[in-house]
Amino acid sequence: MIAHVYIELKKGVADPEGENTKKALQLLGFDGVRDVRTIKVFRIELDELDEDQGKRKVEEMCEKLLANPVIHNYRIEIG
Amino acid sequence: MIAHVYIELKKGVADPEGENTKKALQLLGFDGVRDVRTIKVFRIELDELDEDQGKRKVEEMCEKLLANPVIHNYRIEIG
Numbered sequence: 001m002i003a004h005v006y007i008e009l010k011k012g013v014a015d016p017e018g019e020n021t022k023k024a025l026q027l028l029g030f031d032g033v034r035d036v037r038t039i040k041v042f043r044i045e046l047d048e049l050d051e052d053q054g055k056r057k058v059e060e061m062c063e064k065l066l067a068n069p070v071i072h073n074y075r076i077e078i079g
Numbered sequence: 080m081i082a083h084v085y086i087e088l089k090k091g092v093a094d095p096e097g098e099n100t101k102k103a104l105q106l107l108g109f110d111g112v113r114d115v116r117t118i119k120v121f122r123i124e125l126d127e128l129d130e131d132q133g134k135r136k137v138e139e140m141c142e143k144l145l146a147n148p149v150i151h152n153y154r155i156e157i158g
Contacts, residue, residue, distance in 0.1 A: 021121060028144060032125050032126030038122075042100060042116075043115070044115050046111050046113060065100070065103055
């Protein structure tokens, strides 16, 4: 089973990498770049076959390791 | 217009962050984690309204700044 975990910074949390990427794009002459935000994705390959059980497992991984609930929102996609 | 740029390491390119995440998950007691790979996503908000033109612009951004063709594959999603 493949799970993709999308980890995003919550609204209002500074994203310096996104900010700097925006500045760099502007310096390179790209006009009209209003905003750049970064999202981190983990592609996890699991032995688990049951979709619901796999999703629960990955949710636990997010809570224990992958995401920081103070600053992150996360979303899991299976398959 | 919103564009999402997915930047992945090419097959065969080492992903130390993914490797270490896998090890950490195993140490935390998660069984059956076969592989973990990381993907970087840029969410770019553009003033551009024309989809084709926006996509071409973002492709140029990838070539000039966001992706390294030696080690990365990238994919752009509009909307």
